[in-house]
Amino acid sequence: MNPIDFVTDLFNPDLAFLPKALAVAVMSSLVCGVVGCYVVLRGMAFIGDAVAHAVFPGLAVAFVVSGNLVLGGTVAGVLTAILVALFSQNRRLKEDSVIGVFFAASFALGIVVISQAPGYAGSLQQFLFGSIAGIPTSDLYVVGITGLVVLAVMFALHKEFVTISLDRESARALGVPVFWLDLVLYVLITLAVVISVQTIGNILVLALLITPAATARLLTDRLGVMMALAPVIGGLSALVGVYVSWSWDLPTGGTIVLTLTAVFLAAWFGSPHQGLLGRALERRRRVSPGIVEVSA
Template sequence: MIEWLTEPWQLAFMQRAFAVALISAVVCVVVGAFVVLRGMAFIGDAVAHAVFPGVAVGFVLHANLSLTGAAAGIITAVAIALISQTRRLNEDTVIGIFWAGSFGLGIVIVSTQDAYTGDLTSFLFGQILALGDGDVIAVAVVGAVLVALTFLLRRQLIAVSLDRETAKASGLPVLVLDMVLYAMVTAAIVVALQAVGNVLVLALLVTPAATARMGTERLGTMTAVACVLAAFGSIAGLYISYHYNLAAGGMIVLVLTGMFLLAWLAAPKHGLLWKRRSKEAAAPAAQ
């Protein structure tokens, strides 16, 4: 058992994978807590798909895929924030339009090439086992900036998330805060892309926070619990993928999903089994 736990840590590429997985988990949870609080998980999926045409452009031009993907994601996020201000269309509708349009654009751009390469495939499905020291440093720096920015703006973001009209009436720049949050979501997604890839990144952004949400109403507690769950799920997923030769990104997401299902079943007060037990206990009293 001890050898099972210590063997991966003796390999340099696994050490880098563990580091990036932990950083990505914490960053996505800190930003994702506001995504879950606002009930806007769809924006994470939309931005993840919006990154794809930027990646495709970088692929065609032989540029840095992370930079071109981040640029495309931020442009789309700002566009969503601006267009969502109209009362004629709700936020989900605008997000859905850009979700489909962005991914369609990416497919068209990629289709102009004769063949796909490993770089594009790894960006879609993650490349956590092939990262270098520079990748770890870049993820750590971006992650630290995102966490610090979230901490500085947490009160304003909470106010906008809970009651936009009241926040606007109190003088808060709601549109600017929306753009900042969308940009932060984009940056968190780009950070996590190397761990789980474009296809699965939404799970890292939303699932741990949603799992913690099953057990608490307080944002601070939810964020702390979600960070622990995300870190555990990422490490456990890497262990399983290493020992059983499975896809690392997919395994991380499956572990996180499994923890959510356990919380949905057994979480105090809000879990299915807890509610059923409460009803059974209340039935004799009612009689």
């Protein structure tokens, strides 16, 4: 399918789910791209994966009772984040141990809850791997509004998040409320995950948080530029992923993730400064003057 046919399908009334799926995929990718910069900056990839597991019981309960998925996932994620924050105050246990216990338990609870719903297998597959055909119009507005709220809070607390990301102990010494900022960041990550689950699925959603930001990190050393590049990379990859999946009848979530991975690999090899080829050329330039001098 060529791009013109794809655009034609977007405006086809019989395929009303397609533009909604594309809009949700792009919006969630933009939000995850920004949030993911802090996740990558702090080395919190495990947190992102854990939050994706934590929202699952809320999604499952909302699905079973025909409630709002975003609200259900948010409540579950926030409650789990609060439990982790509280239990992490015990110095005998490291934070990652507490996270492993509660987030794994949350995912297990979600599986038990969703198993009670009619059509258990199909429902579980939809949550784990996403579904472009099942996005109602109301969720389109919820995703848009939630995404704007996440971005607004993120930019309002940008300096504080950078401070606790670079040096947490110094931030505490300066009186910065590290605990509450951590909690707010967990909530923002939770919201970013929840609005992305319907398109890309619970298992693959971590890629939206990590891959665009990691790719942008390879392309620049400046945080501001990184935060501008990451959502662009995520949004364009979502657009290409939906186009390819629709053209070749492939799973949307998996196709978007593979597109993101391809862009990451391209940056890994081709980045002017941090890429494999860029570093090789830099080493070659450093050696060349010495060779010329000896020849002379």
